[in-house]
Amino acid sequence: MTSLNDLPIRDDLRGKTPYGAPQEHVRVQLNVNENTHPIPEGVATDIVTAVARAVLGVNRYPDREFTELRESLAAYLGHGLAPENIWAANGSNEVLQHVLQAFGGPGRSVLGFPPTYSMHSIIADGTGTRWVTAERDTDYRLSAATVASAIERERPDIVFLCSPNNPTGTPLGIDVIEAAYDATPGILLVDEAYAEFQDGPTALSLLADRPRLLVSRTMSKAFAFAGARVGYLAADPAAIDALRLVRLPYHLSALTQAAAVAALAHADEMLAMVDDIKAQRDRMIAALPALGYTPHESAANFVLFGGVADPHAVFESLFAEGILIRDVGIPNHLRVTAGTDAETTIFLDALARLGAAGD
Ligand code: PMP
Numbered sequence: 001m002t003s004l005n006d007l008p009i010r011d012d013l014r015g016k017t018p019y020g021a022p023q024e025h026v027r028v029q030l031n032v033n034e035n036t037h038p039i040p041e042g043v044a045t046d047i048v049t050a051v052a053r054a055v056l057g058v059n060r061y062p063d064r065e066f067t068e069l070r071e072s073l074a075a076y077l078g079h080g081l082a083p084e085n086i087w088a089a090n091g092s093n094e095v096l097q098h099v100l101q102a103f104g105g106p107g108r109s110v111l112g113f114p115p116t117y118s119m120h121s122i123i124a125d126g127t128g129t130r131w132v133t134a135e136r137d138t139d140y141r142l143s144a145a146t147v148a149s150a151i152e153r154e155r156p157d158i159v160f161l162c163s164p165n166n167p168t169g170t171p172l173g174i175d176v177i178e179a180a181y182d183a184t185p186g187i188l189l190v191d192e193a194y195a196e197f198q199d200g201p202t203a204l205s206l207l208a209d210r211p212r213l214l215v216s217r218t219m220s221k222a223f224a225f226a227g228a229r230v231g232y233l234a235a236d237p238a239a240i241d242a243l244r245l246v247r248l249p250y251h252l253s254a255l256t257q258a259a260a261v262a263a264l265a266h267a268d269e270m271l272a273m274v275d276d277i278k279a280q281r282d283r284m285i286a287a288l289p290a291l292g293y294t295p296h297e298s299a300a301n302f303v304l305f306g307g308v309a310d311p312h313a314v315f316e317s318l319f320a321e322g323i324l325i326r327d328v329g330i331p332n333h334l335r336v337t338a339g340t341d342a343e344t345t346i347f348l349d350a351l352a353r354l355g356a357a358g359d
Contacts, residue, residue: 012125012128013125013126016122016125018122019118019119019122021326022324024319024324026319026322026323026324027322027323027346028322028323028324028339028343028346028347029324030302030323030324030325030326030336030337030338030339030343030347031324031325031326031335031337032226032326032337033166033194033221033300033301033302033337034220034221034224034226034337035221035222035223035224035226035273035277035301036337036339036340036343037224037273037276037277037339037340038224039224039225039263039270040266040269040270040272042266042269043262043263043266043269043270046262046265046266047258047259047262047263049262050258050259050261050262051255051258051259051262053258054254054255054257054258055255057254058254058255060254061249061250062250062252062253062254062257063254063257064249064250066088066252066257067083068257068261069088069252069257069260069261069264070083070086070087070088071083072260072261072264072265073086073088073232073264074086075264076264076267077204077217077234078204079204079205079207079234080208081204081207081234084237084240085207085234085235085236085237085240086232086233086234086240087232087233087234087235087240087243088230088231088232088233088252088260089231089232089247089251089252090229090230090231090251090252090256091218091220091229091230091231092191092193092216092217092218092220092231092232092233093119093123093231094229094231094251095216095231095232095233095243096119096120096123096189096191096216097123097126097127098243098246098247099158099187099189099214099216099233099243100123100124100127100129100158101127101246102242102243102245102246103157103158103186103187103242104124104127104128104129104157104158105127105128105129106128106129108129108130108157108158109129109130109131109132109154109156109157109158110124110129110130110131110132110156110157110158110159110160111132111133111134111150111151111154111156111158111159111160112124112131112132112133112134112160112162113133113134113135113136113142113147113150113160113161113162113165114133114136115140115165115167115168115328115329115330116160116162116165116166116167117162117165117166117167117191117193118328120160120162120191129157129158132154132156134146134147134150134153134154135150136170139170139296139297140165140168140170140296141170142161142165142170142172142176143173143176144173144175144176144178144179144180145179147159147161147176147179147180147183148179148180148182148183151180151183151184152183156184156186157186157187158186158187158188158189159180159184159186159187159188159189160189160191161176161177161180161188161189161190161191162190162191162193163177163190163191163192163195163198163202163203164194164195164197164198164298164299164300165300166193166194166300166302167302167304167326167328167330167335168296168298168304169296169297169298169299169300169302169303169304170296170297170298170299171198171200171297171299172190174200174201174203174205174206177190177203177206177213178206181206181210181212181213184212185212186212187212187214187239188212188213188214189214189215189216190203190213190214190215190216191216192204192215192216192217193216193217193218193220193221193231194221194222194299194300194301195217195222196221196222196223196271196274197221197222197274197277197278197281197299197300197301198299198300199299202215203215204234207234207235207236210236211235211236211238211239212236212239213235213236214233214234214235214239215233215234215235216231216232216233217231217232217233217234218230218231218232219231219232219260219263221301222271222274222277222301223263223267223270223271224270224273225260225263225270228256228259228260228263229256230252230256230259230260276340276341277301277338277339278301278338280338280339280340280341280343280344281298281300281301281302281303281338283344284303284305284336284338284344284347284348285297285298285303287348288303288305288351291348291351291352292307293305293306293307293308293351294306294307301337301338302335302336302337302338303335303336303338304328304330304333304334304335305333305334305335305336306330306332306333307332308332308333308334309332311327311331311332311333311334312327314334314351314354315327315334317350317354318347318350318351318354321346321350323346323347323350325337325347
């Protein structure tokens with residue numbers, strides 16, 4: 001049988017592993033930080049109507065500039081942003097790929113602070129960008145001084161900061177973003193996939209007069225739209241022009257554009273469950289210590305918890321009960337998404353039945 005290594009694949013991709021969060025259809029799926037609440041039926045009806053209208057025109061290519069979607073996203077983000085400040089693609093993963101295609105690539109580097117979102121290094125690999133790393137402070141935090149000194153040491157072309165950070169949930173101070181920007185002559189990308197779950201200012205508030213700052217967002221998390229694949233980015237119009245150089249023409253289908261615009265018209269309803277999800281997150285953080293685990297602070301819709309003697313065994317025991325969480329590869333840790341009240345109860349009850357710290 002032919003194996004991958006028998007093929008003339010790029011040398012720099014040999015031995016790499018693809019992104020591979022398990023996709024299992026079990027009753028409680030808390031492993032990829034989706035919004036587990038289905039979208040309201042009235043909104044779904046409006047989306048179907050918009051998509052149906054778009055279908056009638058699919059003999060033509062879609063609007064290459066996704067003008068209406070950029071208008072909707074600019075209005076949603078506020079912060080004085082205009083459509084010229086907005087980019088979008090099929091998930092923020094594709095947005096990040098565009099960023100690395102335009103500003104990274106062979107001979108260039110991107111600096112990240114692991115543990116962080118696993119796709120950051122995978123997209124670096126795919127675009128031939130060298131992935132360099134620096135350490136975090138205690139409890140996965142990042143201070144302005146730590147970030148600035150890593151940038152001065154590594155001199156990367158691009159810096160990736162994840163705010164709040166996945167998989168740890170750690171919030172990032174706005175002062176850290178400012179310090180990172182001042183320390184680098186290169187591009188600073190702040191991945192704000194989970195921004196709607198955090199309190200306090202976002203990197204969007206720093207965009208004015210910072211043409212090398214790029215802020216990526218997604219409709220996959222708080223916005224309950226993961227299956228539609230819509231991510232976006234806000235930046236100076238010149239940075240958006242750079243992304244235009246690497247995107248494939250018509251990369252956002254007419255159906256995607258129609259669905260996203262219709263959903264954004266109902267932003268309040270789509271985001272209605274965010275407060276409840278935050279409450280479930282805080283409920284898990286409050287309950288886990290009594291079960292012998294050590295949850296980390298989280299500003300996102302998930303909780304990373306330590307003190308797990310055998311993460312694989314706990315993962316498997318929960319899975320046997322139809323509960324899917326995530327082993328993110330951090331020793332003695334597991335990560336769980338905050339879902340509905342009922343899902344939290346099922347998860348916590350199952351964990352309690354396993355006994356103290358999964359022993
Ligand atoms: N950034 C972070 C930090 C994420 O956790 C994720 C999804 N897990 C993404 C980006 C990508 O999400 P999407 O491509 O669905 O927008």
